Ligand SMILES: Nc1ncnc2c1ncn2[C@@H]1O[C@H](COP(=O)(O)OP(=O)(O)O)[C@@H](O)[C@H]1O
């Protein structure tokens with residue numbers, strides 16, 4: 001359980017336990033844990049939820065089910081309260097980093113976030129990240145900080161991710177509604193069976209429940225990041241972590257780490273379209289590690305630009321075999337599909353290179 005750089009994700013229930021403004025009830029023990037880690041020379045990045053719960057008393061609301069705009073208004077005012085609440089427990093300066101899915105999906109912005117965090121860590125700052133709720137739309141929002149925390153852990157090359165919630169870890173079913181639920185201390189492989197155990201949250205101000213925590217763990221372990229889901233309401237949990245004892249559920253990091261870029265491509269970028277490949281192209285891409293040439297493309301679906309992520313589909317059975325970044329738009333691809341690479345310039349009047357999807361910009365699924 002050794003770690004040098006960790007992302008710690010703190011859920012709404014810990015920041016604002018009564019769902020009405022912030023409290024120090026659980027934050028104090030978490031802040032003490034972070035301080036002890038920092039004193040041992042470890043680097044910590046905090047991902048904190050709780051903006052909506054913290055701002056709930058300030059924005060008027062009628063029904064218990066809040067609209068997206070009301071939640072955004074709460075989040076933006078609650079963010080100030082939440083940051084102030086954290087800062088009062090630290091002597092080190094805290095920084096506020098608000099990000100969206102678009103920021104993480106754009107390679108340049110991803111690198112910008114990465115550089116900012118690294119410089120702050122080198123200067124003894126505690127970065128505190130949350131989703132920028134004001135500017136997100138329903139379609140674009142990652143919508144939960146569990147997944148954001150996994151992506152941040154990847155961006156700042158953390159070796160561990162701690163997801164602190166109001167529950168001891170992953171149980172065989174939701175323990176809040178099933179008395180016979182049993183805690184699973186170690187998960188070596190995240191299977192459909194594990195996902196089937198994970199339910200939603202009963203807290204209307206939280207977003208994901210256990211499902212998004214498992215998704216986050218899957219993203220993180222695949223990137224070589226050990227992930228823990230532990231109970232942040234129990235101060236003894238932090239003594240266990242400092243004593244290198246697992247107090248909750250541990251997901252072991254994948255030994256076969258895929259590169260940062262492929263991880264970003266697979267998990268963060270949304271596919272904008274699909275192209276169907278003939279058997280020769282499928283074989284070349286899947287078995288020979290080749291780039292995709294226009295000659296192997298049989299059809300193009302949806303509208304997309306050069307630089308977008310698209311699905312590569314086996315035309316024989318419609319199975320998605322890979323995801324990659326296309327160097328050509330749907331419009332250009334419709335004109336060069338099935339053609340030899342040497343003919344691209346003649347057909348289009350320009351060319352972006354011989355290949356449609358380069359091997360380095362592709363992940364096999
Ligand atoms: N299999 C499961 N194991 C543990 N908790 C589960 C499970 N399925 C659903 N849950 C629920 O997930 C909740 C934690 O998620 P959530 O409320 O979103 O926390 P946070 O606000 O910390 O992100 C638990 O309180 C529990 O009710």
Ligand SMILES: N[C@@H](CCC(=O)OP(=O)(O)O)C(=O)O
Pocket residue numbers: 010011012013048049050051052053075130131133143144145146205206207208209
């Ligand atoms: N950006 C939102 C985070 C919502 C969220 O992910 O909540 P949770 O499931 O408690 O981690 C907020 O600050 O309230």
